[in-house]
Amino acid sequence: MLTPLIMKLEHFLPVPDQAKEWLNSLVLRYDDFPMHADIIREGDMPSGVFVVTGGHACRYKILPDGTRQILDFMFPGDMTELHSLLLRVTDHGIVTLGPTTIARIDRGRLIAAMFDHPVVAVALWWNALHREAILRERITAIGRRSAYSRVAHLLCEISERLKLVGETVDHSYRLPLSQAELGDALGMSEVYANRMLRRLQDEGLIIADHRMLRIPDVDALKEAAGFDPRYLHLEGAPQAVRDAVPRWN
Amino acid sequence: MLTPLIMKLEHFLPVPDQAKEWLNSLVLRYDDFPMHADIIREGDMPSGVFVVTGGHACRYKILPDGTRQILDFMFPGDMTELHSLLLRVTDHGIVTLGPTTIARIDRGRLIAAMFDHPVVAVALWWNALHREAILRERITAIGRRSAYSRVAHLLCEISERLKLVGETVDHSYRLPLSQAELGDALGMSEVYANRMLRRLQDEGLIIADHRMLRIPDVDALKEAAGFDPRYLHLEGAPQAVRDAVPRWN
DNA sequence: CGGGTCATTGATACGTATCAATGTGCGTGG
DNA sequence: CCACGCACATTGATACGTATCAATGACCCG
Numbered sequence: 001m002l003t004p005l006i007m008k009l010e011h012f013l014p015v016p017d018q019a020k021e022w023l024n025s026l027v028l029r030y031d032d033f034p035m036h037a038d039i040i041r042e043g044d045m046p047s048g049v050f051v052v053t054g055g056h057a058c059r060y061k062i063l064p065d066g067t068r069q070i071l072d073f074m075f076p077g078d079m080t081e082l083h084s085l086l087l088r089v090t091d092h093g094i095v096t097l098g099p100t101t102i103a104r105i106d107r108g109r110l111i112a113a114m115f116d117h118p119v120v121a122v123a124l125w126w127n128a129l130h131r132e133a134i135l136r137e138r139i140t141a142i143g144r145r146s147a148y149s150r151v152a153h154l155l156c157e158i159s160e161r162l163k164l165v166g167e168t169v170d171h172s173y174r175l176p177l178s179q180a181e182l183g184d185a186l187g188m189s190e191v192y193a194n195r196m197l198r199r200l201q202d203e204g205l206i207i208a209d210h211r212m213l214r215i216p217d218v219d220a221l222k223e224a225a226g227f228d229p230r231y232l233h234l235e236g237a238p239q240a241v242r243d244a245v246p247r248w249n
Numbered sequence: 250m251l252t253p254l255i256m257k258l259e260h261f262l263p264v265p266d267q268a269k270e271w272l273n274s275l276v277l278r279y280d281d282f283p284m285h286a287d288i289i290r291e292g293d294m295p296s297g298v299f300v301v302t303g304g305h306a307c308r309y310k311i312l313p314d315g316t317r318q319i320l321d322f323m324f325p326g327d328m329t330e331l332h333s334l335l336l337r338v339t340d341h342g343i344v345t346l347g348p349t350t351i352a353r354i355d356r357g358r359l360i361a362a363m364f365d366h367p368v369v370a371v372a373l374w375w376n377a378l379h380r381e382a383i384l385r386e387r388i389t390a391i392g393r394r395s396a397y398s399r400v401a402h403l404l405c406e407i408s409e410r411l412k413l414v415g416e417t418v419d420h421s422y423r424l425p426l427s428q429a430e431l432g433d434a435l436g437m438s439e440v441y442a443n444r445m446l447r448r449l450q451d452e453g454l455i456i457a458d459h460r461m462l463r464i465p466d467v468d469a470l471k472e473a474a475g476f477d478p479r480y481l482h483l484e485g486a487p488q489a490v491r492d493a494v495p496r497w498n
Numbered sequence: 499c500g501g502g503t504c505a506t507t508g509a510t511a512c513g514t515a516t517c518a519a520t521g522t523g524c525g526t527g528g
Numbered sequence: 529c530c531a532c533g534c535a536c537a538t539t540g541a542t543a544c545g546t547a548t549c550a551a552t553g554a555c556c557c558g
Contacts, residue, residue, distance in 0.1 A: 059385070061385070061386075063475060081381070082374070085490065086378060087378060091385065126336075128377070129332060129336060132381055136308070136340065136341060137310075139320050139384065140318040140320070187392025237335065240334075
């Protein structure tokens, strides 16, 4: 079931039951991947659209010298774009962070029938803008924030994103990353990522045990991170869009 | 006229004359801005869609400590997304780098009538993917490349992007940036950006005078940059899309 | 119970920021 | 037409953030 995707879209705009069923009907099949399995390799002919329905993955690039940059995370509800239709090769790979389930989507029907379900089309469009905003914020973080703030910032972002799909319980969640992966995502070394995490703990901003993370004082962590959640655009659709929905059905 | 936008889209897919006229008919008016003028300020209610038709601008964010990160450049032919329709506030500003002309687009007609011109819809979609790929590559560069490679890489990217809209003459072009702006785009200080440019010159990889830039040996510069142009997706539409176009008209 | 992945810590090297000063070109007003 | 001011480029000296290397410890799974 595409439940996480629907949960996410509903934060933007209420999705009618009929459209939910339609979305679910686009699933061709579900595939399970083990930890650290490539779903897409850079330079592949892009494959179809898919949605993460369980587990966690990330987009990444490998540089000539072998280092890796993680570009973005894919949590439940996150999906790939239509690269598959419009491009000849992918410019990045996607790898699982742990055991992961994806739903493969019928691309043709998705495109063709989005016209029949404008609510969904609009919600997916919002989703694309949301994703792009996350990329921009990552650029800002890596370019201009200290390592310390960057780690804090990413922890805030992950918290918000997991909350969208119900993977947090009051400001604590299971962090689906190793410290090496955290470093690769933030453009720093594994060792330094460790030190920044440690400092956040020592200062009481987070409580981490194994990979369970608790944020005792959200505002304090946001302060350290310079985190302003507006870039995630979680306020829901503007009134003009809500007003237009009935006309679309 | 939206000539630069059309030039760019045609690198992806031939655009019928009729669709070109239609695109041009969407322009509500043209606005001129002087150097260093804000077109959009962060936190504004997003304004409509616009296309840069002359001059150069950039998207940016300002951090709490006053530093700036430039997120992306907007060259002729580059346009804003439909933030205006779906979001409540913008998450970044847009400022001109020099005197700049923009074409304001009739958003309503753009959306409504894209259905009538699927070729344009698809080309604009490609354009969005192209832009997103640039953001991902910037993350990679800032996160994992040395300052030296980053500068070289950006010079390569700008060269390719300006070539798309006819602003290069065999591997030389006018760089529309100050060194401070270069630093802000690449997450480094102005002083260090200067030093890396200088080193590129000393090593004969670029020839720069004022803001005219010549690349005497493109392959050498690409080598230093670790630049692989595939991420720009300039190969044009896959055959499947080209085949579908006649059906859409 | 052994081997592997992941977390942790210390010592040291190096890339890049910062501060401060000087140089260069250019537009503007007197 | 010159002189001034201003933005931008350049350079040197120094401080500091972060990478790297290397070793040890903790945990998990088969």
